[in-house]
Amino acid sequence: xxxxxxxxxxxxxxxxxxxxxxxxxxxxxxxxxxxxxxxxxxxxxxxxxxxxxxxxxxxxxxxxxxxxxxxxxxxxxxxxxxxxxxxxxxxxxxxxxxxxxxxxxxxxxxxxxxxxxxxxxxxxxxxxxxxxxxxxxxxxxxxxxxxxxxxxxxxxxxxxxxxxxxxxxxxxxxxxxxxxxxxxxxxxxxxxxxxxxxxxxxxxxxxxxxxxxxxxxxxxxxxxxxxxxxxxxxxxxxxxxxxxxxxxxxxxxxxxxxxxxxxxxxxxxxxxxxxxxxxxxxxxxxxxxxxxxxxxxxxxxxxxxxxxxxxxxxxxxxxxxxxxxxxxxxxxxxxxxxx
Ligand code: KG4
Ligand code: ZN
Numbered sequence: 001x002x003x004x005x006x007x008x009x010x011x012x013x014x015x016x017x018x019x020x021x022x023x024x025x026x027x028x029x030x031x032x033x034x035x036x037x038x039x040x041x042x043x044x045x046x047x048x049x050x051x052x053x054x055x056x057x058x059x060x061x062x063x064x065x066x067x068x069x070x071x072x073x074x075x076x077x078x079x080x081x082x083x084x085x086x087x088x089x090x091x092x093x094x095x096x097x098x099x100x101x102x103x104x105x106x107x108x109x110x111x112x113x114x115x116x117x118x119x120x121x122x123x124x125x126x127x128x129x130x131x132x133x134x135x136x137x138x139x140x141x142x143x144x145x146x147x148x149x150x151x152x153x154x155x156x157x158x159x160x161x162x163x164x165x166x167x168x169x170x171x172x173x174x175x176x177x178x179x180x181x182x183x184x185x186x187x188x189x190x191x192x193x194x195x196x197x198x199x200x201x202x203x204x205x206x207x208x209x210x211x212x213x214x215x216x217x218x219x220x221x222x223x224x225x226x227x228x229x230x231x232x233x234x235x236x237x238x239x240x241x242x243x244x245x246x247x248x249x250x251x252x253x254x255x256x257x258x259x260x261x262x263x264x265x266x267x268x269x270x271x272x273x274x275x276x277x278x279x280x281x282x283x284x285x286x287x288x289x290x291x292x293x294x295x296x297x298x299x300x301x302x303x304x305x306x307x308x309x310x311x312x313x314x315x316x317x318x319x320x321x322x323x324x325x326x327x328x329x330x331x332x333x334x335x336x337x338x339x
Contacts, residue, residue, distance in 0.1 A: 007071055008324060009079045009107075010317025011062065013094030014086025014114045015145070016045045018057035019313035022069035023321055027125040029069035031307065031314040032061050043179040051089035058097050065313070076107040078329065080320020083111035084337035085146070091336035099332050108329040110320040114311075118142055118277040119153055120322065121308040121315035134275045134302040141262050143286075144278030145171035145186070148215050148258070150265045153275075156322040162269070163213030163261050170254055171280045173217040177224045177250055181239050191247045192283050198248030200285075203227070205253045213261045213268070220253060251285050259289060266299065275302035282309040 005024055012019040016039055021031040034057040039045045066073060081098035084091055102109045119140050123133050134140075137154045148170045150163035168176070171188055178187020183194075206223035208216045228246075231238040239246065266272060276290055287303055294301035308314060323329075 006077045006321065006324065007075060008110075008317045008321045009062070009065065009071075009076050009101075010112075010313040010315070010320055011058075011079065011081040011094045011098050012114075012117070012311055012313040012316045013054045013058065013090050014082045014084070015090060015311060016050045016053070017311045018054050018061050019311065020062040020065035021313035021317045022065055022071050023124070023314065023317040024069075026123065026318065026321055027127060028314050028317075029071065030065045031312055032065040032068065033312060034061050040184045043185050044175065045087070045185075047087045047089050050087055051093060054090050054093035058093055062097070062101070073101065073105045073107075076105055078108040078110050078320060078324045080110040080112050080316050080323070082114045082117065082316050083334060084114065085339045086114055086336075088336060088338045091338070095334070095336045103332070108324065109332065109334070110323045110328065111330045111334050112316045112319045112323065114316075115142060115147060115149070116159065117315040117319045118144065119151060119159065119275075120156060120319040121277055121304045121312075122275055122302055123156075123322070124308060124314050124318045126305075131305065132302055134273050134300075137271055138273035138275050138302070139262070139265055139269065139271050140275045140277055141258060141281075142278045143170045143258060143276065143280035145169060145175065145188075147278065148217070150213050150261060152269060152271065156319075157326070162265060163215065165215040165217060166210055168217040168221060170215070170217060170258060171278070173220050173254055174250075174280065176221045180225055180228060181243065181246065186279075188280060188283065191251055192285070194244050194247040195251040195285060198244030198246070200248040200252035202242070202245035203249040205250065207253060207257050207260075213265050215257065215261065217254075217257070220257070224250060251283065255283070255286050255289050258286070259293060263293065263297070266297070272297075272299045273302070274299045277304060277309070279310040282306050
């Protein structure tokens, strides 16, 4: 008997990227993204501007995703959308659009947690490519602009957070330190690029330790700020003269902090299948470090393709697919949540 085809449209609008993707039986048919340049010069996302830009982008982005996939709206089995966490005004755009489309097409509605989407990005299949999927149970270091967590993933739906940041996220540390150096938002990718030409041992910054497997990044940001303030007092061109070294040293510090706990988490749980996910997992230094630690320690490492690291709808569609298979659909009264 032929396997039934299940086609899911995913919609992601939790922060500043509007994205739509179509997945059929777990395999990606399209993944379209509209970034919002409007925030670049503000040093961060302006929620009001983000909601407006989502309103402008959502129809063309969904339309293009369906066309690229060669799928008619009426043939969708389900529409999966990010329900939270994120910026409420941004989430509302995707939420309302998904409901309208579900109503008009008769497709089921599936609400997806953004963080679950990041973790499940490891299970996206791509035509004519063999992407490795982690085996359960695995550890996932989820590092993004809003979250830094170590998660034991026992199944598609059984997650246990065993480490969490008590203040800033790793991506936030990159973005805030970049702002201090006068670099545009988002700072992470810019720091990554500049770090490639710098010396990672040029400068030392604080590596705060908090209890258990938890993280703290606000101390790093403060230490970076005070360090620069002192150096600039003696040389007003200090940042410009040392930009690459500053970026390389800062990146190294963030990676060291992340891996200290990750290595301890492997020791404590005995789980040697280790994945990373979220926007910061695009960082080239972090990707190298995971490969190195895995080779040295005998871990089996899983790193998503770059396009599935930062916010994207493919990860929402794959999470929606697995929820749909479980019958986990939702009603039209579902409301987004910010945290
Ligand atoms: O997952 P994501 O797109 O959105 C959230 O859910 O937060 O992550 C965005 C974060 C930003 O802080 C951005 O600076 C960071 O990911 N990021 C990077 C890199 N690419 C994105 N950080 C370091 N190196 C990168 N290459
Ligand atoms: Zn994200």
